[in-house]
Amino acid sequence: xxxxxxxxxxxxxxxxxxxxxxxxxxxxxxxxxxxxxxxxxxxxxxxxxxxxxxxxxxxxxxxxxxxxxxxxxxxxxxxxxxxxxxxxxxxxxxxxxxxxxxxxxxxxxxxxxxxxxxxxxxxxxxxxxxxxxxxxxxxxxxxxxxxxxxxxxxxxxxxxxxxxxxxxxxxxxxxxxxxxxxxxxxxxxxxxxxxxxxxxxxxxxxxxxxxxxxxxxxxxxxxxx
Amino acid sequence: xxxxxxxxxxxxxxxxxxxxxxxxxxxxxxxxxxxxxxxxxxxxxxxxxxxxxxxxxxxxxxxxxxxxxxxxxxxxx
Amino acid sequence: xxxxxxxxxxxxxxxxxxxxxxxxxxxxxxxxxxxxxxxxxxxxxxxxxxxxxxxxxxxxxxxxxxxxxxxxxxxxxxxxxxxxxxxxxxxxxxxxxxxxxxxxxxxxxxxxxxxxxxxxxxxxxxxxxxxxxxxxxxxxxxxxxxxxxxxxxxxxxxxxxxxxxxxxxxxxxxxxxxxxxxxxxxxxxxxxxxxxxxxxxxxxxxxxxxxxxxxxxxxxxxxxxx
Numbered sequence: 001x002x003x004x005x006x007x008x009x010x011x012x013x014x015x016x017x018x019x020x021x022x023x024x025x026x027x028x029x030x031x032x033x034x035x036x037x038x039x040x041x042x043x044x045x046x047x048x049x050x051x052x053x054x055x056x057x058x059x060x061x062x063x064x065x066x067x068x069x070x071x072x073x074x075x076x077x078x079x080x081x082x083x084x085x086x087x088x089x090x091x092x093x094x095x096x097x098x099x100x101x102x103x104x105x106x107x108x109x110x111x112x113x114x115x116x117x118x119x120x121x122x123x124x125x126x127x128x129x130x131x132x133x134x135x136x137x138x139x140x141x142x143x144x145x146x147x148x149x150x151x152x153x154x155x156x157x158x159x160x161x162x163x164x165x166x167x168x169x170x171x172x173x174x175x176x177x178x179x180x181x182x183x184x185x186x187x188x189x190x191x192x193x194x195x196x197x198x199x200x201x202x203x204x205x206x207x208x209x210x211x212x213x214x215x216x217x218x219x220x221x222x223x224x225x
Numbered sequence: 226x227x228x229x230x231x232x233x234x235x236x237x238x239x240x241x242x243x244x245x246x247x248x249x250x251x252x253x254x255x256x257x258x259x260x261x262x263x264x265x266x267x268x269x270x271x272x273x274x275x276x277x278x279x280x281x282x283x284x285x286x287x288x289x290x291x292x293x294x295x296x297x298x299x300x301x302x
Numbered sequence: 303x304x305x306x307x308x309x310x311x312x313x314x315x316x317x318x319x320x321x322x323x324x325x326x327x328x329x330x331x332x333x334x335x336x337x338x339x340x341x342x343x344x345x346x347x348x349x350x351x352x353x354x355x356x357x358x359x360x361x362x363x364x365x366x367x368x369x370x371x372x373x374x375x376x377x378x379x380x381x382x383x384x385x386x387x388x389x390x391x392x393x394x395x396x397x398x399x400x401x402x403x404x405x406x407x408x409x410x411x412x413x414x415x416x417x418x419x420x421x422x423x424x425x426x427x428x429x430x431x432x433x434x435x436x437x438x439x440x441x442x443x444x445x446x447x448x449x450x451x452x453x454x455x456x457x458x459x460x461x462x463x464x465x466x467x468x469x470x471x472x473x474x475x476x477x478x479x480x481x482x483x484x485x486x487x488x489x490x491x492x493x494x495x496x497x498x499x500x501x502x503x504x505x506x507x508x509x510x511x512x513x514x515x516x517x518x519x520x521x522x523x524x525x526x527x528x
Contacts, residue, residue, distance in 0.1 A: 036256045039263040046267070065524055085274035092266045100259030120474045128471060131461045140528035141457050144521050145471060148450065151517065152475050155510065159478035162502055163485070197271070204278055211285050218292040222299065 009200045017193050036100045039093050041187060045194035046089040047115055051153065053083035053198060054118065058150035061143035070213060073139035076146055077129065078205035080122050082198055087119045110161040117156050121149040135216065308393050312401025313408075319378065320409060326374035327409055334367035334417040338424055347425040356425045357488030361480055363417055365447060368410040369469050372451035375406050376459040385459065388526075395523030403452040403518070410444050431493035439490060442507040443483035446514065450475055453518040456525045482506045 057079045064072035091112065098107040106112070128145050132138035320326060341359050345352045379385040388398060422429050429436060451472050458467045473480075482503035489496055496504070 036259045036263070038260055042263065042267040065521075082274070085270060089267045089270045092270060093263045096259055096263045096266060100256055117474055117477055124471050124474055128457075128461075128467065131463065131467060137528050140524060144453075144457060144525055144528075147521065148453075148475050148514070148517060151513065152478065155478045155506075155513075159481050159506055162499075162506070163481050201275065201278065204282075208278070208281055208285055211289065215285065215288050215292060218289075218296060222292060222295050 006200055006203055009196055009203075013193050013196045013200065017190070036097055039097050041190045042194075043090055043093040043097065044187065045191045046086045046093070047111070048191060049194045049198040050083040050086040050090065050115075050118070052195070053079045053086070053202075054122075054150045054153050057083070057146050061146040061150075064139060064143045065147075070135075070139060071210070073143065074206050074209035074213070075202075076143065077209055078202045080125050080146070081205055082201045084119065084122045084126065085201070086194075086198060087115055087122065090115050091119060108164070110157070110164045113160050113164075114153075114157045117160075118153055121152065125149060135213070305394070305397055308397040309401045309404065312393070312398060313404040316375070316378075316402055316405035317408060320374075320405070326371045326378075327412065330367045330370045330409070330413045331416055333370055334363050334413055335420060337363045337366055338417065338421055342424050353425060353427055354492055355488055356421070356427055357486075357491035358484035360418070360421060360487050360491070361443065361484045363421070364410070364414050364444070365473065365476070365480070366469075367413050367417065368406075368444070368447050368451065369472070371406055371409045371413070372448070372455045372472075373465055373468055375402055375452060376455045377464065380459065395526050396519040398526065399452060399456075399518055399522035403448050406452055407445060407448045410448060411440070414440055414444065427491055428493065429491045432490040432495060435496060436487065436490040438504075439483055439486045439507070442504075442511055443479060443487075446479040446483075446507065446511050447472075447476060449511065449515045449518050453522055453525060456522065479507060479510045482510070 057076045060072045060076040060079065064070070064076065094112045094115070095105055098112075099105050125142060125146055129138055129142050132141055341362065345355070345359065347353070347356075376385065379388060418429060421427075451468070454468055454471050458464050458471065461467050485500065486496060486503050486507075489500060
């Protein structure tokens with residue numbers, strides 16, 4: 001049953017993205033920034049999906065600490081790992097965008113900088129998990145760390161935004177203003193597609209995590225015999 | 226005679242315009258290239274991660290098979 | 303009241319243990335001075351622009367030197383199963399956290415009070431012009447560092463690469479607090495009062511400290527038993 005759900009969702013993602021690619025190419029050019037502006041269709045949804053992922057990881061971690069059920073720990077890992085990939089997409093596309101518009105590979109604007117810090121927080125989570133071998137301890141400590149880290153995400157975002165407004169820097173683009181309605185719809189569709197992709201990858205990773213736990217259990221049984 | 230003096234002026238003006246056009250074409254090309262690279266990067270990263278997942282899946286499955294056969298063997302004994 | 307007396311016992315124990323050997327605090331002093339020295343090579347102290355940003359550099363020194371103290375905090379309990387004894391003691395995890403955090407706070411603050419005059423000498427800044435606001439920033443920032451550092455020290459005490467993992471985990475979480483502390487210190491060390499927009503950083507530091515102290519108090523028990 002799970003397999004079928006995954007396949008259906010993948011198909012949905014493929015359809016949505018193909019349709020969107022067509023729609024994006026047909027849209028008129030954005031006046032000031034030109035073609036590169038279309039990168040927003042990946043840049044923003046990837047960030048939105050990753051941030052939602054961090055919220056899910058926070059909830060999953062709290063639930064694990066409360067219920068001690070390992071499926072919550074598996075969910076936290078899966079969501080964070082996929083979030084790492086999606087944030088990487090956000091950072092790389094943002095960097096390319098900055099290079100085309102301003103000629104610099106990195107612009108210290110609030111959103112990109114927050115995304116970078118979030119990426120480092122996620123990476124810290126994965127490194128901590130690798131350093132701990134005993135499964136219960138690993139799950140518990142990872143959950144504690146993720147509570148600290150993901151509570152930090154909104155704080156990081158606001159503090160860097162204050163930092164950047166007090167020391168003004170070039171702003172990437174203003175979402176308000178000239179965002180025509182057909183652009184918004186294309187963006188919304190791509191958002192849905194990215195979120196679906198995120199969910200699919202998370203489910204695959206989740207299943208792998210559960211299989212890994214079964215393997216560990218089997219291994220212990222075999223060695224016990 | 227007037228045409229003679231005018232022509233270099235016209236030629237000069239056209240030349241200036243051609244430069245601006247060339248710049249604009251360069252900018253558009255760079256812009257478009259940037260877009261393509263951006264899309265490529267996004268898809269490459271997602272594909273790389275999906276590949277990582279598939280490799281891990283295969284490794285896990287192999288491990289599972291191995292362990293299952295070990296359990297069966299020891300049960301037969 | 304029992305809670306407070308338990309906290310005081312643990313703080314006194316940690317401080318006494320540290321004062322007898324002075325391992326961590328000496329290493330921390332020395333480390334702070336070395337970093338100040340190296341920073342003065344990287345950023346020329348005689349330039350006017352450097353003096354303007356020097357308050358920010360202070361926090362690099364404080365963070366790195368503080369990590370040494372924080373690492374020792376739980377590492378000290380490893381030999382002779384002292385950590386197990388602490389966990390088995392009828393002391394709530396929150397009291398243990400608060401006791402150790404207070405001890406670390408005192409130690410790191412001591413290092414900072416030594417580093418500050420040296421910094422003033424190296425960078426030729428009179429940092430005493432906005433003394434009390436600067437002290438407030440120091441206290442708030444150091445408490446943020448200490449609260450997160452103490453609970454992560456407990457988290458990483460049994461991990462192989464403990465000395466590397468602790469900074470790696472603590473620094474990113476601390477970034478908002480560092481932002482505020484650096485910005486305020488840069489202003490105050492240069493003698494300018496904190497006005498208008500910049501007062502938001504004080505609120506950030508307060509909020510940050512409260513949130514993370516609360517989280518640490520709640521989660522310490524889990525970490526100790528994990």
